[in-house]
Amino acid sequence: MGIKNYVHFEFSSLPENVSFARxxxxxxxxxxxxxxxxxxxxxxxxxxxxxxSIIHGYxxxxxxxxxxxxxxxxxxxxxxxxxxxxxxxxxxxxxxEATYSSDPSRMGLGFTFMKSFTDEMDILSKPGEGTCVRxxxxxxxxxxxxxx
Amino acid sequence: xxxxxxxxxxxxxxxxxxxxxxxxxxxIRRQIDERLQDDQVRNLVFNLEKVSFxxxxxxxxxxxxYKKVKEKDGNMYIVGAQPVVKKILVLSGINKxxxxxxxxxxxxxx
Numbered sequence: 706m707g708i709k710n711y712v713h714f715e716f717s718s719l720p721e722n723v724s725f726a727r728x729x730x731x732x733x734x735x736x737x738x739x740x741x742x743x744x745x746x747x748x749x750x751x752x753x754x755x756x757x758s759i760i761h762g763y764x765x766x767x768x769x770x771x772x773x774x775x776x777x778x779x780x781x782x783x784x785x786x787x788x789x790x791x792x793x794x795x796x797x798x799x800x801x802e803a804t805y806s807s808d809p810s811r812m813g814l815g816f817t818f819m820k821s822f823t824d825e826m827d828i829l830s831k832p833g834e835g836t837c838v839r840x841x842x843x844x845x846x847x848x849x850x851x852x853x
Numbered sequence: 854x855x856x857x858x859x860x861x862x863x864x865x866x867x868x869x870x871x872x873x874x875x876x877x878x879x880x881i882r883r884q885i886d887e888r889l890q891d892d893q894v895r896n897l898v899f900n901l902e903k904v905s906f907x908x909x910x911x912x913x914x915x916x917x918x919y920k921k922v923k924e925k926d927g928n929m930y931i932v933g934a935q936p937v938v939k940k941i942l943v944l945s946g947i948n949k950x951x952x953x954x955x956x957x958x959x960x961x962x963x
Contacts (some may be wrong), residue, residue: 720876745906745937752908756875777868814909821944 710736718759718769718789724774727751732836733775734783743845746822747783753815754787754838761838762791770791782843790835797828855896856881858888860953863888863927864896866957869904873911889918895927900957902933919951930960 712733716722727748734747751757755771763769773786794800820826825841844852855870865888869881888894897918901907915931922929932954934942942948954960 720874723874723876724872742937748906749908749941752874752906756908756910760875814912818909818941818944 709777709779709781711774711794713772713774713851715770715772716768718763718771719767720759722771723752723755726755726771730773730775730785733777736777736784736845737781739845740847743842746846747785747842750819750822750840751785751787753818754785754840757815757838758787758789758791758836763788764792767779780843782841785840786837788837788839789834793832793834793836794828794830795832797830801828856894858884860888860894863893864898865894866898866900868900868903872906872907873901873904873914874906875910878910878914882917882930885914885918886921889921889925895922895925897922897927897929898957899929899931899958900933901931901935901938902956904935904938907938907941909945912941912947915951916945916947930954932956932960 712729713730716726730751731744731748735744739747751773755773758771759765770790772786774786774788776784778784801820804811817839819840822842823840824843825839827839828836829839830836857868857870858963859866859868865885867885870876873881885897889897899915899918919929928932929941930953931951933949933956934953942953
């Protein structure tokens with residue numbers, strides 16, 4: 706399956722860049738027939754993944770690197786890859802539990818949202834090397850409603 | 854993101870504006886917690902009418918304040934959540950703990 710379009714960018718692990726990252730991905734994704742609802746969901750999942758990289762991957766260190774690649778495939782699906790070079794996740798299954806968070810003041814909802822608003826989610830992580838989250842949306846909300 | 858705090862009797866109204874993400878969460882949490890130290894403050898109202906975006910960092914602040922208010926035997930309410938924000942609140946299950954209202958006037962009737 707060929708790639709129709711892609712964008713790749715990287716930025717410092719600064720909280721200021723979370724809104725930049727989600728706005729960029731949202732703007733790129735708007736090339737597809739997405740409604741505002743779809744775009745908002747895409748912005749949310751990017752926000753969660755990038756926040757995770759900053760808070761958990763880099764322990765809030767601000768001079769580290771986060772990379773994002775967004776691809777629009779020939780079948781009009783959207784793929785978002787968020788990559789950091791932080792400390793990685795020891796136990797991915799545990800991290801994905803709805804109410805688990807390594808920081809008790811947070812709710813551990815990030816992965817729940819990412820799963821809810823995408824059709825596919827894979828996490829590759831190695832302690833000490835980093836984490837790569839791949840999120841894919843195969844359909845728009847409108848298409849899903851039409852199928853159901 | 855702007856924050857406006859207003860105390861009406863023993864209820865602190867928190868009016869937020871803009872995007873409620875990790876950049877803003879810590880600052881807002883600190884400001885609210887400072888006011889919660891005052892014994893007079895027992896109830897909290899989060900007015901989200903002008904909030905265009907919220908993620909789990911923002912939600913974490915809201916849920917965390919719920920626990921604090923309950924420790925004080927107070928109540929918490931959320932008002933004016935736009936559809937995009939409301940969807941996130943419902944998915945998180947927070948709406949089962951904290952009643953959602955259309956606007957501040959509706960709470961006054963309760």
